[in-house]
Amino acid sequence: MSQEALSQKYDAIVVGSGATGGWAAKRLAEAGMKVALLEAGRNISPEEFTEHMPAYKLEYRNLSPEIVRTRPIQKMCYACMEYNYDWFVDDLQNPYSSPPDKPFTWQRLRIVGGRTLVWGRQSYRLSDLDFKAASLDGYGADWPFSYKDIAPYYDLVEGYVGISGMTEGNEALPDGQFLPPMKMTCGEVLLRERVKAKFGRTVTIGRTAILTKNHNGRAACHYCGPCERGCSTFSYFSSPFTTVADALKTGNCTLITNAVVSQVEMDSKENRARGVTYIDRLTRKTYQVSGRTVILCAQALESTRILFNSKTREYPAGLANSSGLLGRFLMDHAVGAGASAELPDMEFKKSASDPNRPNGIYVIRFRNLKAGPRHPRFIRGYGFQGGAAPNYAFGAEGFGASYKNAVKKGVYGIHLGGFGESLARLDNYCEIDPALKDAWGIPALRISMTHGSNEAAMMEDAAVTAAEMLEAAGARNITLNAKLAMPGMAIHELGTARMGDDPKKSVL
Numbered sequence: 001m002s003q004e005a006l007s008q009k010y011d012a013i014v015v016g017s018g019a020t021g022g023w024a025a026k027r028l029a030e031a032g033m034k035v036a037l038l039e040a041g042r043n044i045s046p047e048e049f050t051e052h053m054p055a056y057k058l059e060y061r062n063l064s065p066e067i068v069r070t071r072p073i074q075k076m077c078y079a080c081m082e083y084n085y086d087w088f089v090d091d092l093q094n095p096y097s098s099p100p101d102k103p104f105t106w107q108r109l110r111i112v113g114g115r116t117l118v119w120g121r122q123s124y125r126l127s128d129l130d131f132k133a134a135s136l137d138g139y140g141a142d143w144p145f146s147y148k149d150i151a152p153y154y155d156l157v158e159g160y161v162g163i164s165g166m167t168e169g170n171e172a173l174p175d176g177q178f179l180p181p182m183k184m185t186c187g188e189v190l191l192r193e194r195v196k197a198k199f200g201r202t203v204t205i206g207r208t209a210i211l212t213k214n215h216n217g218r219a220a221c222h223y224c225g226p227c228e229r230g231c232s233t234f235s236y237f238s239s240p241f242t243t244v245a246d247a248l249k250t251g252n253c254t255l256i257t258n259a260v261v262s263q264v265e266m267d268s269k270e271n272r273a274r275g276v277t278y279i280d281r282l283t284r285k286t287y288q289v290s291g292r293t294v295i296l297c298a299q300a301l302e303s304t305r306i307l308f309n310s311k312t313r314e315y316p317a318g319l320a321n322s323s324g325l326l327g328r329f330l331m332d333h334a335v336g337a338g339a340s341a342e343l344p345d346m347e348f349k350k351s352a353s354d355p356n357r358p359n360g361i362y363v364i365r366f367r368n369l370k371a372g373p374r375h376p377r378f379i380r381g382y383g384f385q386g387g388a389a390p391n392y393a394f395g396a397e398g399f400g401a402s403y404k405n406a407v408k409k410g411v412y413g414i415h416l417g418g419f420g421e422s423l424a425r426l427d428n429y430c431e432i433d434p435a436l437k438d439a440w441g442i443p444a445l446r447i448s449m450t451h452g453s454n455e456a457a458m459m460e461d462a463a464v465t466a467a468e469m470l471e472a473a474g475a476r477n478i479t480l481n482a483k484l485a486m487p488g489m490a491i492h493e494l495g496t497a498r499m500g501d502d503p504k505k506s507v508l
Contacts, residue, residue: 006289008254010036013276013291015261015306018114021297022239023157025247034252036289037244038259038278040298041087041110044117044240049230050083058082077107077491079118079228087111087118093439097446104447105488106301110281112257113240114299115491118228121209121236121358122385123163125154125174129370129381130421136370137379140424144501147174161237162215164359165207172365173383180212181205182359187346187388187414191361191473198472201366206359206385209237218242225356236358256289258282262442263310264294264319271314279440301330301430304496305445308432320497320507327431329424329495330449334382336485337459338417339466341475343388346412360387363416363469367461377457382420384466389413414475418462419490423454428487430496449487459484 011033014024025037055062064082067075074080074088087109098104109115129136131143131150155177164179184192184205192203210227211220221235234241247253258281265288267274275290296303304327308318318326363384367375391413396406422428433446463482470478500506 006287008034008036008290010034010254010289010291012036012293012295013038013289014295014297015276016040016114016297016299016303017112017244017255018239018297018299019116019119021295022113022116022243022247024295024297025253026243029247029250029252032252035247035254036291037247037253037255038261038276038289039110039112039255039257040260040281041112041114041257042281043112043255043257044087046230046232046234046241049232051224051226051229051231053083053229055082073105074107076105076489077118080107081229083226083229084118090439094444095436095438096444097433097436099446099448102448102450103486104449105486106447106493107488107491108299108302112244112255113238116238117230117240119491121227122362123158123161123207123209124362124383125176126150127172127174129172129365133380137368137374139379141498141500141505144499160216161209161242162211162218163207163209164205164212166204168202168204168364170202170364172369172381173362176207178207179215182208182210182212182357184361185387185389187343187412187473188361190343190345191388191414191469194472194474195363195469199366199469201469202364203469204362204364206362208359210358211235216242221358223356223358225358227358259287260440260442261298261306262286262440264296264306266310266312266314266319268312268314273319279442281440284440300494300496301445301447304430305432305443307497309443323504323507325498325505326507327496328426328429329498330428330430330447330493331422331424331495332449332487333490333492334420334422334451334455334459334484335418335490337420337462337466337482338384338386338415339463339470339478339480340413340415341467341470341478343412343414343473343475345474346388346390355389355392360385362386367458375461378454378461380421380423380454380458382418382458382462384416384418384462386414386416388415414470414473416466416469418459418466420455420458420462422487423452424495424498425452428495447488451484451487456484 013036017039029035062082067085070090073091128147134140134142158176166181167175219233259278261278265275273294310319365381365383367381393407398406428449430447432443436444460482463480497507499508
């Protein structure tokens with residue numbers, strides 16, 4: 001395959017323009033370094049945002065058959081729809097495999113900004129319950145730093161991004177530097193008060209990367225609703241209009257779009273990365289970019305794929321794989337369990353919050369805290385996301401007078417959904433599938449992951465505790481669900497390049 005070398009040599013090459021890639025490019029470019037920022041997809045413009053467009057203006061009224069044909073996996077994502085499906089990868093061009101008994105859904109975008117364009121925007125700090133969990137329960141390995149070490153960086157990021165939320169003084173979920181919180185609904189306030197009184201647990205408003213007041217040149221949210229279709233006022237954090245824009249303003253950053261990176265190039269004499277090779281997504285032409293430093297920010301699985309595909313004579317198992325652990329310890333939040341119900345005490349009451357509030361509530365972890373007690377069936381813990389609001393007569397039943405009465409009365413719904421930790425296990429992994437390549441001839445991944453007995457027990461408990469909290473709030477018609485969702489459905493995949501303090505037991 002012929003290759004063309006780009007003439008400029010950069011101080012740093014950043015692969016991926018999403019949450020981490022945008023930050024890396026911004027910080028390095030502002031420090032005076034010459035940066036090449038490579039993105040596998042196209043650029044994006046606010047002119048294509050559709051947050052104010054009704055479905056009847058779409059050709060297929062948001063039911064496009066093209067989504068079913070080209071994005072059978074991506075359409076499983078709550079955010080993938082006719083409005084924006086071309087932001088998501090074409091599954092036919094970007095295949096991966098999974099064992100038949102271990103399905104995994106990999107939901108991803110290829111466009112400047114990546115998943116920051118459609119993410120749920122919930123932004124929570126980890127604590128030493130997470131960083132030092134192994135010291136508390138004996139499973140796995142601690143992170144090689146503590147919350148105290150990383151707290152200044154949380155401050156830096158939150159001060160720039162703008163996170164709205166309430167301070168709670170709960171060590172399981174450290175407070176941050178918050179913008180004013182969004183308002184809770186009457187039902188959520190009721191839940192907060194009764195859950196605190198009966199169980200001592202904390203229900204708080206979601207901590208979200210959406211502005212509640214003007215901040216860093218971006219406007220406060222105007223509560224129009226469908227954030228996943230883009231935000232013309234840039235009120236939620238997405239990298240194209242924040243970090244990437246800042247990097248480009250310096251004049252030190254070059255954005256290269258449609259650059260599908262196939263491998264990192266190594267200098268065998270110096271034992272250092274010297275650049276990357278990429279294939280133009282549209283022309284299929286191959287290029288090399290040279291740089292003193294290469295930073296992979298292409299998302300956990302894709303970055304690991306690049307490392308595997310960068311194998312050389314000196315590194316036959318892939319780069320950074322002397323431990324043999326590259327690709328191992330794949331994780332994704334355990335989700336799917338929770339409870340939903342109706343709040344009769346709230347009937348006829350209007351919401352204190354806007355009906356299009358782009359946020360929910362959060363129940364802070366209360367299981368297996370440092371001070372105890374320990375749950376007998378599982379280690380680690382979980383939190384809940386959820387909400388409570390009137391349904392505005394959607395789905396009202398009846399006919400004639402009974403229907404009118406149902407509309408007047410309404411139903412005040414409430415729900416809680418658990419998000420539990422997935423244990424880092426050696427047998428959850430990704431690797432190169434020798435029989436599968438993408439549309440550009442790059443070897444694709446095989447992904448093998450299952451949730452274990454710890455996650456199952458955790459989610460069973462989450463369903464029970466969700467129901468008991470709803471019952472404490474006076475809810476009726478409570479429905480429980482303890483079934484685990486397929487791995488990948490949380491869209492929080494991580495791991496595969498474990499960080500540690502022993503090179504024999506970690507990748508970084």
